[in-house]
Amino acid sequence: MKVLCAWCVRDGRPAFLREKWPFEDPSETHGLCADHFTSLSASVNQVVTSRVWFLSRVHDLSWGLTRWAQRMRGRFLSLC
Ligand SMILES: [Zn+2]
Numbered sequence: 001m002k003v004l005c006a007w008c009v010r011d012g013r014p015a016f017l018r019e020k021w022p023f024e025d026p027s028e029t030h031g032l033c034a035d036h037f038t039s040l041s042a043s044v045n046q047v048v049t050s051r052v053w054f055l056s057r058v059h060d061l062s063w064g065l066t067r068w069a070q071r072m073r074g075r076f077l078s079l080c
Pocket of ligand 1: 005006007008009032033034035036
């Protein structure tokens with residue numbers, strides 16, 4: 001497998017880091033290059049904050065989807 005830096009991919013930079021077992025598998029997986037690891041470690045507080053924000057957004061979204069699914073199911077059942 002090819003290991004690519006997810007952040008370099010986002011920035012459109014050369015992202016290839018290393019090969020990883022199984023070597024015959026041509027698919028890609030994501031890691032972090034030294035540059036981005038350093039800059040992320042430096043701004044770790046910001047990362048934690050945005051991670052909390054992200055998780056709370058995911059929670060909102062999954063809650064909204066659950067409500068939507070319930071509403072759709074109710075509408076579908078009332079048609080039958
Ligand atoms: Zn990178």
